[in-house]
Amino acid sequence: MRAASWFQPHPPYAARGEGCWVVDIDGRRLLDCANNFFSLIHGHAFGPVLDAVREAMTKGTAFGMPTESEILLAEALAARSPRMEQTRFCNSGTEAVLAAVKGARALTGRHRIAKFEGCYHGAYDWVEVSLDPAPANWDDENGNPASVRCNAGTPDSVLRETVVLPYDDPQRCADILRREGRSLAAVIVDPHASRAGTVPMTKETATVVQAACRRDGIMLIADEVISFRLSFEGASPLFGLEPDLVTTAKIIGGGLPIGAVSGPADRMSVFDHSTGKPKVSMGGTFSANPLSMAAGLASLAHYCQSAVDRMNGLGDRLRQEVRNGFAKAGVAATVTGMGSLFRLHLGPDEVTGYRSAFANAEKAKLTRRIHLAMLNESILLTPNCSGALSTPMTGAEVLSIADKLVHVVERELSARQGVAG
Known part of the structure; x- marks a missing residue:
């Protein structure tokens, strides 16, 4: 379970x-009201999704080849947001975030990342740092959010490579990013983070993050695995964010397993394997399987x-x-x-x-x-x-x-x- x-x-x-x-x-x-942890935007057994999956199943459930269905779903995402020009699919939000972080590291040549305290971005060591700190351990010796391990066995090196930001203190956030910015490959942000209270990030904090990324060449990763539902274009435009990479999952799969990394062509080129070994390899046996693609396309069409x-x-x-x-x-x-x-x-x-x-x-x-x-x-x-x-x-x-x-x-x-x- x-x-x-x-x-x-x-x-x-x-x-x-x-x-x-x-x-x-x-x-x-x-x-x-749980809806499989917010993934079922149309509830259970939604007719158009069931019809799309039934039709897809008659043609086969998975192939070691690309299918037109993944192009159609990628085009549907691109039609919703200009920041999602290209998309690569995987099987969960965790996988999408993992790939985006690896992509940011390859694009910048840096290793460290920054994330916001208490925010959940999936089961990847670096983004799990300070997921659930308590008052006894949540500040470092300088009064800033500490890098606290979530799981037993997380290496100390992971803590050193993860900078933790305050969700609701734009000035302190700005100070930390000014000090650490040139060492960072990425800042990952969910501007309406469920685990951080399900409150919208202030526009002041969003502005601080966007400015720091532009100033120091940091890749901005928008985790919209949950918050993509907030508008037709997703969450980022609501907060004035212009991410380099966007991760989605949940409602874009129509109730089937899915994850996706999207972004402008120049950012997504980090995953391009068409001319040889890519900077970052992104695969998966069931990634972009036609059942998830069909379900996702039907789900988005009706949202x-x-x-x-x-x-x-x-x-x-x-x-x-x-x-x-x-x-x-x-x-x-x-x-x-x-x-x-x-x-x-x-x-x-x-x-x-x-x-x-x-x-x-x-x-x-x-x-x-x-x-x-x-x-x-x-x-x-x-x-x-x-x-x-x-x-x-x-x-x-x-x-x-x-x-x-x-x-x-x-x-x-x-x-x-x-x-x-």
């Missing part, structure tokens, strides 16, 4: 999915501008309904997010990044209780009480999510206060 889908006492096992609903093996219908606008409007409504409900009930909690993404935070303080979103042991325990209580209300969130909307949802589902979340949080907070009293 995947670590991300496990929670105590035991998770429900899925039997089938129907639009924005999933049915577990006990027959319960759950309104699915048009009007669908994006509708989803973002529903997300705005959900967050406002929850905030209004908390305010009316006098509940010390809030919900963050942008577009069709949202996340619950407990406490009265404003959430601006990883540190202000950090849950101590008491908050983490209460969040787990709320997650299970929402499951008992037939709503499936991710274990940290975040979620995403899908296109089958309507205003009725949004109101149901908001009403139940406010009710559950109010009840659980009252129960905790009663015990404490």
